[in-house]
Amino acid sequence: MRKSSLMVLATVATLFIVSWIFKGIALEDIYESNYLQGFLLTFSAFLTLSIMSFLYKDNPFYKFSEHLFVGVSAAYAMVVGFWTTIVGNLVPRLSESLSNFFQIPYQEGTYNFFYYLPVIFGLMLLMRLSKKHGWMSRIPLAFIIGTTAGLNFIGYLRSDFTNQIAATFIPLLGAAGEWKGIGDFFSNLSLSAGGQLVMMLSNWVIFLGVFCGLIYFFFSREHTGLFGKASRVGIWILMITFGASFGYTVMGRISLLVGRITFLFKDWLGIIS
Amino acid sequence: MRRNIPLAVTFVVGMLLIVSVFLPPIETIGEDFGVFFSIIAVFAFFLGGGNLIKVHFGKIMKKSNDWEFSLVTVVGFFAMLIIGLFKIGAPGDISTSVTAEGSYFQEMFVYLINPLQSTMYALLAFFVASASYRAFRAKNREATILLVAAFIILLGRTPLGMMLTGWIPESFSIFQVPNLAVWIMNSPNLAGQRAIMIGISLGVVAMSLRLILGIERTYLGGDDKG
Incomplete structure (x- = not known):
């Protein structure tokens, strides 16, 4: 290890210990185990700053946090899966004695023996780790693929195809709500129930937008003439959609960033109240 | 045989789920298979964990590049696993939820996973900003539309949007930036999302049929016969 790296490591370690002690003292009146809480908060801040250090360049602190994240996340998923699905859903259907051990109500049923099937499939899936018997994992994988395909076939056809088409056929002429005269129709440009022109325009935008968007996705015919013009409108509608999605994503990420900065300045450093 | 049995399983399971919609006596099969699916998914998590340890243990044993960080992964993994599986430090008895407030497992989630996860995602704000600066210059009409839509949404979700256009009278309130953002x-x-959803659903239906009928077989991996 180079001397400069050692210096950085020593500085970070010192700052960590100083922060831990100060945080522990600051939390004395709030928690019984104030030094443990101080350690957890300091470690949390250290991890936050380590990840942010990637903005400068890849470095050992980032790698440490990244590797720690991979390890704990994998274990977290396994533990939650074990307690909620295996213990919560499987054990009560298979074994009364195991249900008593885990202190959960046993569910008596006629077809409970079918639930041995996912256990067998699950164990076969673990065979993937063996070179010799790895082929056995294809059978549970085939079950997963078959289930996903079967459920998606119906689910997507219902909710994302027929339901979306049905929802697109909306009134294009005439306004919703009570008719208040031509003057009110053109003068009230609000999103409220009174803004009937806006509502009607919205319906047109939705109907034509979906129609033109679908035309853009239709590649069996050349996009020329009127068809091409409709396809061009479809592109505009899709661009608005991507712009809106982009705006939303940025907002989401920024709010996460604000959350982390608030944690650093409020919970850790205590600079802002 | 090693390929035909999985193909038959996919076909039978897929067809059974589709047919179950039309046959009331077996219509709950979808729910049961859903539970089966989630149980197998847990074993898939175990498989993932096992594979992770296999890979990182190999790195540690061989002392390959950055093996010290693999040690961090392994230690973090086992610490979280042992604390979670044995409910160490959990308040109450074995029936208490593993994610109960105050349990060590939940503390580790709050002080380890949560900051790591949210900072990782927050980091994307910087990369998105830098990428959008390069990509969203109003070079043509389409890029301009995208830019304007994103700008209105961003402005409409902040107090600045209301500050700038709050003076517009109620009868023309559609032109207030927050309302414009809602309208967009x-x-x-909505129209664009719907067109995309309809397109995706057709793709999913076609792919599901290809899988069920055994036309699409790439998920079976290698080409060993038998």
Whole structure:
């Protein structure tokens, strides 16, 4: 290890210990185990700053946090899966004695023996780790693929195809709500129930937008003439959609960033109240 | 045989789920298979964990590049696993939820996973900003539309949007930036999303059929016969 790296490591370690002690003292009146809480908060801040250090360049602190994240996340998923699905859903259907051990109500049923099937499939899936018997994992994988395909076939056809088409056929002429005269129709440009022109325009935008968007996705015919013009409108509608999605994503990420900065300045450093 | 049995399983399971919609006596099969699926998914998590340890243990044993960080992964993994599986430090008895407030497992989630996860995602704000600066210059009409839509949404979700256009009278309130943002989300954005959803659903249906009928076999991996 180079001397400069050692210096950085020593500085970070010192700052960590100083922060831990100060945080522990600051939390004395709030928690019984104030030094443990101080350690957890300091470690949390250290991890936050380590990840942010990637903005400068890849470095050992980032790698440490990244590797720690991979390890704990994998274990977290396994533990939650074990307690909620295996213990919560499987054990009560298979074994009364195991249900008593885990202190959960046993569910008596006629077809409970079918639930041995996912256990067998699950164990076969673990065979993937063996070179010799790895082929056995294809059978549970085939079950997963078959289930996903079967459920998606119906689910997507219902909710994302027929339901979306049905929802697109909306009134294009005439306004919703009570008719208040031509003057009110053109003068009230609000999103409220009174803004009937806006509502009607919205319906047109939705109907034509979906129609033109679908035309853009239709590649069996050349996009020329009127068809091409409709396809061009479809592109505009899709661009608005991507712009809106982009705006939303940025907002989401920024709010996460604000959350982390608030944690650093409020919970850790205590600079802002 | 090693390929035909999985193909038959996919076909039978897929067809059974589709047919179950039309046959009331077996219509609950979808729910049961859903539970089966989630149980197998847990074993898939175990498989993932096992594979992770296998890979990182190999790195540690061989002392390959950055093996010290693999040690961090392994230690973190086992610490979280042992604390979670044995409910160490959990309040109450074995029936208490593993994610109960105050349990060591939940503390580790709050002080380890949560900051790591949210900072990782927050980091994307910087990369998105830098990428959008390069990509969203109003070079043509389409890029301009995208830019304007994103700008209105961003402005409409902040107090600045109201500050700038709050003076517009109620009868023309559609032109207030926050309302315009709502309108964009509920009308043109909805239309675009719907067109995309319909397109995706056709793709999913076609792919599901290819899988069930055994035309698509790439998920079976290698080409060993038998």
